[in-house]
Amino acid sequence: SQTIHQWPATLVQPVGSPLSLECTVEGTSNPNLYWYRQAAGRGLQLLFYSVGIGQISSEVPQNLSASRPQDRQFILSSKKLLLSDSGFYLCAWRWGRDTQYFGPGTRLTVL
Amino acid sequence: AQSVTQPDIHITVSEGASLELRCNYSYGATPYLFWYVQSPGQGLQLLLKYFSGDTLVQGIKGFEAEFKRSQSSFNLRKPSVHWSDAAEYFCAVGRSYNTDKLIFGTGTRLQVFP
Numbered sequence: 335s336q337t338i339h340q341w342p343a344t345l346v347q348p349v350g351s352p353l354s355l356e357c358t359v360e361g362t363s364n365p366n367l368y369w370y371r372q373a374a375g376r377g378l379q380l381l382f383y384s385v386g387i388g389q390i391s392s393e394v395p396q397n398l399s400a401s402r403p404q405d406r407q408f409i410l411s412s413k414k415l416l417l418s419d420s421g422f423y424l425c426a427w428r429w430g431r432d433t434q435y436f437g438p439g440t441r442l443t444v445l
Numbered sequence: 446a447q448s449v450t451q452p453d454i455h456i457t458v459s460e461g462a463s464l465e466l467r468c469n470y471s472y473g474a475t476p477y478l479f480w481y482v483q484s485p486g487q488g489l490q491l492l493l494k495y496f497s498g499d500t501l502v503q504g505i506k507g508f509e510a511e512f513k514r515s516q517s518s519f520n521l522r523k524p525s526v527h528w529s530d531a532a533e534y535f536c537a538v539g540r541s542y543n544t545d546k547l548i549f550g551t552g553t554r555l556q557v558f559p
Contacts, residue, residue, distance in 0.1 A: 377549035410512055436488040
């Protein structure tokens with residue numbers, strides 16, 4: 335069966351510091367991978383998605399970037415965090431035509 | 446524009462009561478529709494999905510949803526709510542055969558009283 339991992343689970347960072355969130359998927363190959371952000375009281379906003387190694391599509395221009403160095407690894411990064419980057423970050427994967435499956439999420443607080 | 450509306454931000458029900466969570470969508474093509482549930486501090490778990498065929502779909506945990514094309518709705522129902530159903534529920538719509546860009550509603554928070 336497939337499993338998706340995210341770490342860290344929680345993170346508190348000062349404004350202006352860098353960020354690296356990691357997502358890995360087990361039990362499947364060549365999945366589509368996704369990063370979402372969930373702000374308080376809002377739905378999920380798609381940030382990036384990837385259909386293969388080194389292939390990144392950005393949905394929302396912002397302070398963040400994503401990379402996919404390996405088939406089942408997806409990284410979300412920032413060089414300098416802003417207060418507005420605080421939120422709950424969710425990674426998801428999809429194989430085949432339909433359903434996205436979500437990881438446990440990372441709670442990021444920028445102070 | 447493509448959108449998903451969940452008109453109820455917060456719903457409170459008594460344990461054992463029936464439940465209906467509303468979802469309306471605006472989508473130009475034939476949609477794929479999903480309901481996810483999120484417990485506090487957790488990721489999203491798929492409850493059920495609709496792609497085609499029978500418009501009444503069954504999901505996990507005793508939930509069902511009915512697709513009504515004429516009303517652009519995909520409401521979630523459960524005949525008898527359990528205290529463990531307290532969570533946030535999200536409706537989402539995607540393009541058929543390629544759900545890379547899911548559009549989510551803003552969610553409905555369900556509170557269950559004993």
